[in-house]
Amino acid sequence: MIVCITAKGEGAEAAVEPRFGRAPYFIFADTDAGTFVSVKNELVDAAGGVGPRSAQVLVDHGATVLLTGQLGGNAATALKAAGIKVYSFGNAATVAQALEDYTQGDLSEIL
Amino acid sequence: MKIVVASGKGGTGKTTVSANLAYALARRGGVTLVDCDVEEPNLHLFFPGESEEKGVPVPVPAIDPERCTLCGECGHFCRYGALTVLKDRVLFFAELCHSCGGCLLVCPSGAVTEVGREVGVVNTSHPLPGLTLVSGVMHEGEVLAPKVVAAAKEAAGEEGRIVYDASPGVACPVIETLEGSDFCILVTESTPFGLHDLDLAVRAAAALGVPAGVVINRSDGEDETALTFCSEHDLPVLMTIPFDRGVAAVQNRGGLIARDLPGWEERFAELWVEVARRCEVRA
Numbered sequence A: 001m002i003v004c005i006t007a008k009g010e011g012a013e014a015a016v017e018p019r020f021g022r023a024p025y026f027i028f029a030d031t032d033a034g035t036f037v038s039v040k041n042e043l044v045d046a047a048g049g050v051g052p053r054s055a056q057v058l059v060d061h062g063a064t065v066l067l068t069g070q071l072g073g074n075a076a077t078a079l080k081a082a083g084i085k086v087y088s089f090g091n092a093a094t095v096a097q098a099l100e101d102y103t104q105g106d107l108s109e110i111l
Numbered sequence B: 001m002k003i004v005v006a007s008g009k010g011g012t013g014k015t016t017v018s019a020n021l022a023y024a025l026a027r028r029g030g031v032t033l034v035d036c037d038v039e040e041p042n043l044h045l046f047f048p049g050e051s052e053e054k055g056v057p058v059p060v061p062a063i064d065p066e067r068c069t070l071c072g073e074c075g076h077f078c079r080y081g082a083l084t085v086l087k088d089r090v091l092f093f094a095e096l097c098h099s100c101g102g103c104l105l106v107c108p109s110g111a112v113t114e115v116g117r118e119v120g121v122v123n124t125s126h127p128l129p130g131l132t133l134v135s136g137v138m139h140e141g142e143v144l145a146p147k148v149v150a151a152a153k154e155a156a157g158e159e160g161r162i163v164y165d166a167s168p169g170v171a172c173p174v175i176e177t178l179e180g181s182d183f184c185i186l187v188t189e190s191t192p193f194g195l196h197d198l199d200l201a202v203r204a205a206a207a208l209g210v211p212a213g214v215v216i217n218r219s220d221g222e223d224e225t226a227l228t229f230c231s232e233h234d235l236p237v238l239m240t241i242p243f244d245r246g247v248a249a250v251q252n253r254g255g256l257i258a259r260d261l262p263g264w265e266e267r268f269a270e271l272w273v274e275v276a277r278r279c280e281v282r283a
């Protein structure tokens, strides 16, 4: 399963970023292989439509779960239509920790 | 002759100037007044009357699921996020679409066709003898203000005297309003605040090759800052409207000083003559 976590930097130890569409990085964790792929978000400074465009990035990377802080309306519509489940990473500070909390079933579903 | 009434920011009395100028011109052979502040048109409040409504459609994509191979090209092309290509279908967010037509061009399967979508309306009325009022009104939640401005300008035509009331600020709709106009009247207050915004508006007009002049509104008689700004930028001061009780009283009840106070109809007519003279000087 591919889990996407919004982050401020690259890698599993990066700090999480609460914004979805304007997160600097998307970290794709492959929970079966135990690998992390960091993708720089090209849309950080884009004028608009960042929500659906970010959702497209997730679809392209085959993510089925998203861990983030907050979501805009269009992003939510796109993610929902794509069948991607969204959880709030709550108090987790790093990507690895957010993923750990998710696997423990400690996160609340926001979409 | 087509002139724009603009201001660097809102609340400077731009609408007051357009409405009074139009009133004076309506009494002198006629005018078409165009409300280009499509997000918040308000000139109809000065000139109520029955209007005829026409929709403003823009082309947006329609995707044929039979032909679409879900290749993803359109979604990656669209820089506005209006298309998201999922595993089983393409999602379209109409309110994000800028009608660039790109998705139609990049689709390798010919799955995209264009359909019309209404983003606003243009209302035309004849509230006074000699006055045609054209108001662009953008639908709520839409982003394509310039398209509605363009439609309003088109409905007003090219003939005779035309006054465009621009939206406040210097964003895309104002640029669209300025495009192809002969002169720009910039309305400012005599306070130091707002000169920065006025500066932006001056530059926008200059960049489009539209000559400009200034009307100082709500003047308390101490206009040094504004006057210095104008002389530094080589801008003629076309008119000064004082902040006095009589003027304020008329404006507070939504009246027109050109109609309700003696002498003002003539002064607004002179403003037009002055603008016309400057356009000719240029030509």
Ligand code: SF4
Pocket (backbone or CB within 6 Å): B060, B061, B077, B078, B079, B080, B081, B082, B083, B096, B097, B098, B099, B100, B101, B102, B103, B104
């Ligand atoms: S017309 Fe342009 S803005 Fe609209 S969906 Fe197609 S690519 Fe995006």
Ligand code: SF4
Pocket (backbone or CB within 6 Å): B063, B067, B068, B069, B070, B071, B072, B073, B074, B075, B085, B090, B106, B107, B108, B109, B110, B111, B112
């Ligand atoms: S480019 Fe054409 S074929 Fe490809 S996903 Fe878009 S509509 Fe479908």
